[in-house]
Amino acid sequence: MAFSYLSHLICPKCNLSYPANKIQQLCTCGSPLLVEYDLERLKLKLKPGDLIRRPPTLWRYQELLPVTSPENIVTLGEGMTPLLPMSRLGKEMGLSRLWMKDEGVIPTGSFKARGAAVGVSKAKELGVSELAMPTNGNAGAAWSLYAARAGLRSSIVMPVAAPAITRAECAVSGGNLNLVNGLISDAGKIVAQAVAESGLYDASTLKEPYRIEGKKTMGLEIAEQMDWKLPDVILYPTGGGVGLIGIYKALQELVTLGWVQEPLPRLVAVQAAGCAPIVKAWQEGKRESEFWPDSVTAAFGINVPKALGDFLVLDAVYNTQGCAIAIEDAELLEEQLTVARLEGAFVCPEGAAAFAAARRLREAGWIHEGETVVVLNTGSGIKYPETVQVEVPVLEPGERLVRRK
Amino acid sequence: MAFSYLSHLICPKCNLSYPANKIQQLCTCGSPLLVEYDLERLKLKLKPGDLIRRPPTLWRYQELLPVTSPENIVTLGEGMTPLLPMSRLGKEMGLSRLWMKDEGVIPTGSFKARGAAVGVSKAKELGVSELAMPTNGNAGAAWSLYAARAGLRSSIVMPVAAPAITRAECAVSGGNLNLVNGLISDAGKIVAQAVAESGLYDASTLKEPYRIEGKKTMGLEIAEQMDWKLPDVILYPTGGGVGLIGIYKALQELVTLGWVQEPLPRLVAVQAAGCAPIVKAWQEGKRESEFWPDSVTAAFGINVPKALGDFLVLDAVYNTQGCAIAIEDAELLEEQLTVARLEGAFVCPEGAAAFAAARRLREAGWIHEGETVVVLNTGSGIKYPETVQVEVPVLEPGERLVRRK
Numbered sequence: 047m048a049f050s051y052l053s054h055l056i057c058p059k060c061n062l063s064y065p066a067n068k069i070q071q072l073c074t075c076g077s078p079l080l081v082e083y084d085l086e087r088l089k090l091k092l093k094p095g096d097l098i099r100r101p102p103t104l105w106r107y108q109e110l111l112p113v114t115s116p117e118n119i120v121t122l123g124e125g126m127t128p129l130l131p132m133s134r135l136g137k138e139m140g141l142s143r144l145w146m147k148d149e150g151v152i153p154t155g156s157f158k159a160r161g162a163a164v165g166v167s168k169a170k171e172l173g174v175s176e177l178a179m180p181t182n183g184n185a186g187a188a189w190s191l192y193a194a195r196a197g198l199r200s201s202i203v204m205p206v207a208a209p210a211i212t213r214a215e216c217a218v219s220g221g222n223l224n225l226v227n228g229l230i231s232d233a234g235k236i237v238a239q240a241v242a243e244s245g246l247y248d249a250s251t252l253k254e255p256y257r258i259e260g261k262k263t264m265g266l267e268i269a270e271q272m273d274w275k276l277p278d279v280i281l282y283p284t285g286g287g288v289g290l291i292g293i294y295k296a297l298q299e300l301v302t303l304g305w306v307q308e309p310l311p312r313l314v315a316v317q318a319a320g321c322a323p324i325v326k327a328w329q330e331g332k333r334e335s336e337f338w339p340d341s342v343t344a345a346f347g348i349n350v351p352k353a354l355g356d357f358l359v360l361d362a363v364y365n366t367q368g369c370a371i372a373i374e375d376a377e378l379l380e381e382q383l384t385v386a387r388l389e390g391a392f393v394c395p396e397g398a399a400a401f402a403a404a405r406r407l408r409e410a411g412w413i414h415e416g417e418t419v420v421v422l423n424t425g426s427g428i429k430y431p432e433t434v435q436v437e438v439p440v441l442e443p444g445e446r447l448v449r450r451k
Numbered sequence: 452m453a454f455s456y457l458s459h460l461i462c463p464k465c466n467l468s469y470p471a472n473k474i475q476q477l478c479t480c481g482s483p484l485l486v487e488y489d490l491e492r493l494k495l496k497l498k499p500g501d502l503i504r505r506p507p508t509l510w511r512y513q514e515l516l517p518v519t520s521p522e523n524i525v526t527l528g529e530g531m532t533p534l535l536p537m538s539r540l541g542k543e544m545g546l547s548r549l550w551m552k553d554e555g556v557i558p559t560g561s562f563k564a565r566g567a568a569v570g571v572s573k574a575k576e577l578g579v580s581e582l583a584m585p586t587n588g589n590a591g592a593a594w595s596l597y598a599a600r601a602g603l604r605s606s607i608v609m610p611v612a613a614p615a616i617t618r619a620e621c622a623v624s625g626g627n628l629n630l631v632n633g634l635i636s637d638a639g640k641i642v643a644q645a646v647a648e649s650g651l652y653d654a655s656t657l658k659e660p661y662r663i664e665g666k667k668t669m670g671l672e673i674a675e676q677m678d679w680k681l682p683d684v685i686l687y688p689t690g691g692g693v694g695l696i697g698i699y700k701a702l703q704e705l706v707t708l709g710w711v712q713e714p715l716p717r718l719v720a721v722q723a724a725g726c727a728p729i730v731k732a733w734q735e736g737k738r739e740s741e742f743w744p745d746s747v748t749a750a751f752g753i754n755v756p757k758a759l760g761d762f763l764v765l766d767a768v769y770n771t772q773g774c775a776i777a778i779e780d781a782e783l784l785e786e787q788l789t790v791a792r793l794e795g796a797f798v799c800p801e802g803a804a805a806f807a808a809a810r811r812l813r814e815a816g817w818i819h820e821g822e823t824v825v826v827l828n829t830g831s832g833i834k835y836p837e838t839v840q841v842e843v844p845v846l847e848p849g850e851r852l853v854r855r856k
Contacts, residue, residue, distance in 0.1 A: 068614065098503070099503060099740060099768070102531055103533075106662075120536060121535075122533065122553070122556075122795060122796060123532070123533020123534075123535055123553060123556060124505060126507055127528070128508075128527065128528020128558070129528075130526075130527060130528055134602070134603075136599075148528060148558070149529070150558070151528060151556060151557060151558055152556060153478035153533070153553070153555070153796075153799070154558055154833075155560065155831060155833050158593070178852070191791065191795040191796070191797060192795050193795070194791060194792055194793070194795040195793070195794055195795030195796070196795075201854060202851060203846070203852065206845060210836060211833050211836045213841045214797075214832075214833075214836045214839040214841055215797055215832075215833065217839055217840070217841040217842075217843065218787070218791040218792075218797050218832065218839045219791050219795060219797070220788075220791065220792040222853075222854055222855050223841075223843045224843060224844050224845075224846055224852055225844070225845045225846065226845070226846045226847070226848060226850075227845060227846070227847050227848065228847075228848040232848035233847075235848070235849070236846060236848075236850065236852050237850075237852065239851060239852065240851070240852040240854075244854075246517065247669070259731055265779075267607040268635050308643065358833055382623070383623060384514070385627075386596065386599060386624050386625065387599055387623075387624065387625040389599070389600055389622060389795050390525075390527060390596040390598070390599040390600030390601075391527060391557070391558075391596070391600070392596060392620055392623050392624075393620075426560060426833075427619075427620075427623065428559075428560050428619075428620065428831075428833060428834055429833055431616045431619045434622055434623045435620040435622070436507070436618045436619055436622040436628075437622075438618070438622065438628045438629060438630055439629050439630070440611060440629075440630045440632060441629055441630065441631045441632070441633070441641060442631070442632050443631060443632065443633040443637035443640070443641075444637075444640070444641075445628055445631075445641065446641065446642065446644060447583070447606060447641050447642065447645040448627075448629055449606060449645075449649075450627050450629055451606060
C-alpha cells in the first residue's frame with residue numbers, strides 16, 4: 047500500500063492539470079492549484095479504524111497528504127489538537143453543543159504549523175533549498191522554524207506591526223527576516239520581486255499547493271474526533287482563508303471515501319469589521335472579493351485586504367449554505383476575556399472573533415440551540431500579550447495579599 | 452474496574468499515612484505527602500496494550516491518577532506532548548540517540564499545565580472553592596486558567612520580574628493576581644499568611660500532594676512513547692523539582708506494574724549557575740539543599756533558592772546514579788539559538804539549560820555516544836520573547852528584500 051495516494055495538481059479555475067512530482071506555483075491562468083488524490087483506490091484500502099494505532103499527529107492521514115516518502119517528513123509533532131467541550135460558555139450563549147478546536151496547542155502556537163509542516167516537507171521532497179514568503183507573523187514564524195528543521199534557508203517579510211513574538215521566532219530560527227513599514231500586501235510585493243529576481247521557492251499563501259493540504263488536516267481531525275459524525279456549523283476566522291478552503295476540501299474527500307455523510311457543516315467565514323472583504327462579497331452575492339483599503343484590526347492574523355483564494359472561500363461558504371460575518375475589535379476583545387473566564391482558554395483575538403460570531407449567529411437565530419457548533423481557535427493567546435489589560439497590586443515582601451471583593 | 456486505583460497518602464519522611472478523600476496539605480512533620488495507588492491490584496487488571504484506544508491526553512493514565520470520578524476532570528486537552536528525535540543537534544553533540552520531550556506543545560505553553568490539570572481536578576473533587584499559590588509565572592498562569600475552567604477562584608502571587616505573558620494569563624483568567632517586589636520565596640510567605648488567615652486551599656509547590664501526580668505523567672508518556680523501553684538518561688531543568696520527583700515516581704510505579712524493567716534512567720537535575728542549591732548539595736553529597744542567596748538567572752522558571760522537595764530530588768538523583776549540573780546563562784542562551792537553528796524548536800531558557808547540560812555531560816564522557824538521552828523542554832520559547840535578540844532590516848513598501856550573505 048502506498049504511503050501517499052497523491053495523484054496530480056489541478057486548477058480549480060481553468061481545470062488545467064499539472065504533475066505533482068516537480069515544483070509548481072500558480073496555474074498559468076493565475077489561480078492557485080489544488081492537490082488531487084486517488085480516492086477511489088484509497089477507498090478500497092483504508093478504513094477509519096485503521097487510524098487508531100497511529101501516532102496523534104497530522105501525519106496519521108499520510109494517504110491524504112502530498113509527501114510520498116516518509117523520510118521527507120519534517121515534523122515537530124504537530125496535529126491532533128484538542129477538541130474541547132465549551133459547556134459553560136455554550137450555556138451562556140444558548141448553545142448546548144459548543145466545541146473549540148484549539149490550534150494553540152501545536153508547535154509554534156498557531157495553526158500555521160500545519161501548513162508549514164506539510165509545505166516544508168513537500169518542498170524538501172521537491173528539492174527546494176531556499177524559500178521566501180510574506181506573512182502577518184505566525185505563518186512566517188512557523189515556516190522559518192520548520193525550514194530550519196529541514197535544513198532549508200528561508201526569507202520572511204512581515205509588517206512591523208505584526209506580533210512581536212513572531213519576529214523572535216523567525217530570528218531564533220536563523221531565517222532571513224525583513225520587516226516592512228506596511229501591510230502583508232506590501233510584504234507580498236517585496237517577496238514577489240525577490241522570487242522573480244532570484245528564483246526562490248515562493249511559499250506565499252496559495253502560491254504553492256501544499257499549505258492547504260496541511261490546513262486540511264483540521265477538517266480530518268474534527269471528523270475523526272467526532273467519530274465521523276460531522277457538526278452542523280464550523281466557524282473559522284478568515285484572513286487568507288486557507289484553513290477554510292482546507293477544511294472544505296477535507297470534508298469533500300471524506301465524503302468521497304464514504305467516511306462521513308452529507309450534508310457538510312455550514313461553514314462560516316469570520317472576519318474583523320476593520321478588514322472584511324469576504325463578508326462584503328458574500329453580502330453582495332459576489333464570487334470574488336475586492337481589495338479592502340486601510341484595513342485595521344487587533345486580530346492581526348486576519349488583516350488580509352485581498353486574499354488570493356477568496357473565490358475558493360466564497361465557494362465553500364455558498365456550497366455549504368454557510369455565511370460570512372464581521373466582528374468589531376471591541377466585541378472580539380470582550381469575547382476573549384469571556385472565553386478565558388468561563389473556560390480557562392486563553393484564545394487568540396482571531397479565535398475570539400469566531401466565538402463572538404457564534405454568539406451573534408445564535409442570537410440572530412441562524413444557529414439553533416441544539417446544533418453542534420465547532421469554533422476554530424487558530425492560535426494561543428500567549429502570542430498576543432498586548433491584547434490583555436493587566437492592572438494588579440504590587441506588594442513589597444511581607445505585605446498582605448490583596449483580595450478582590 | 453475502578454476509574455482510579457488511588458489508595459492513600461503517605462509521608463516520605465516519617466511514614467505517617469493519611470486518607471486521600473479529604474483535603475490534606477503537608478504532613479504534620481512538615482514534609483510533602485505522596486500519593487499511593489493499589490498497584491498490585493492494578494497489575495492484574497491493566498496491560499499497556501489497553502491504552503492504545505484512549506485519547507492522547509494525560510488522562511489516558513486514569514488508573515494512576517488521583518481523580519476518582521471522571522466528572523471531576525478539568526481538562527484543556529493536556530498531555531501526550533511530542534517526543535521528537537533531535538538528529539542534527541545530536542550529531543553536533545556527539546549523541547546518536549538524542550530526544551526532546553516538548554512540553555511547549557500543551558495548553559498554557561508549559562509543563563505546568565499537567566500539575567494544574569490534575570491538581571485543580573482533585574481540588575474540585577475535594578470541594579475546594581478557592582485556592583492560592585506563589586509562582587515564578589508559568590504555574591500561576593496554568594493554575595488560574597484551569598481554576599477558571601473548573602469554576603474555582605484563585606489568588607496568585609508572582610515576582611514582578613516573572614515573564615510578562617504569565618501576568619496576562621492570570622489576568623485574563625479572572626484570577627486574583629498580586630505581584631511582589633521580590634522572589635518566589637517572598638511570594639510564598641505572602642500566600643502562607645493568606646492561607647493562615649483565610650483558610651484558602653494552599654496550592655503552593657508540594658503543599659498539596661496532587662501536582663506531582665500531574666507531572667508524573669511526563670514519565671509515563673516517555674515510557675509509553677518509547678514502547679516501554681526506558682532511555683539511559685533523562686535531563687530535567689530543576690527549580691522546585693516537582694517534575695523530576697514525578698518522573699522518578701512514575702518510573703517506579705511502572706516497574707512495580709512490570710511494564711518497564713530496571714535499571715531506571717540516570718536522572719539529571721539541571722540548574723542555572725545563578726541558582727544552583729541542588730547542584731551544591733549533590734556536589735557535597737548532602738541529602739538536602741541550603742537556601743541560595745541572591746539568586747539570579749534568565750531561566751526564570753528555575754530561580755528557586757530553596758525547594759521544599761529538595762530531598763526528594765536528591766533521592767531521585769542518588770538512587771538512579773544521576774547527577775546535578777549548573778549552566779551559566781550565556782551558555783544556555785547560546786544553546787537556545789543552536790536548538791532552534793538546527794532543529795526548528797524554539798525552546799524556553801530552562802529547556803535550553805537542559806540541552807546545554809547534555810552537551811557538557813557528553814563532552815565530559817558522563818554520557819556515551821550511543822546512549823538514549825531524553826531532554827525535557829519544559830515550555831515554549833514564545834513565552835520568553837525577551838531572550839532572543841532581533842536585529843533585522845526594516846524596509847519601506849517597494850524596496851528590495853535584503854538577503855544575508
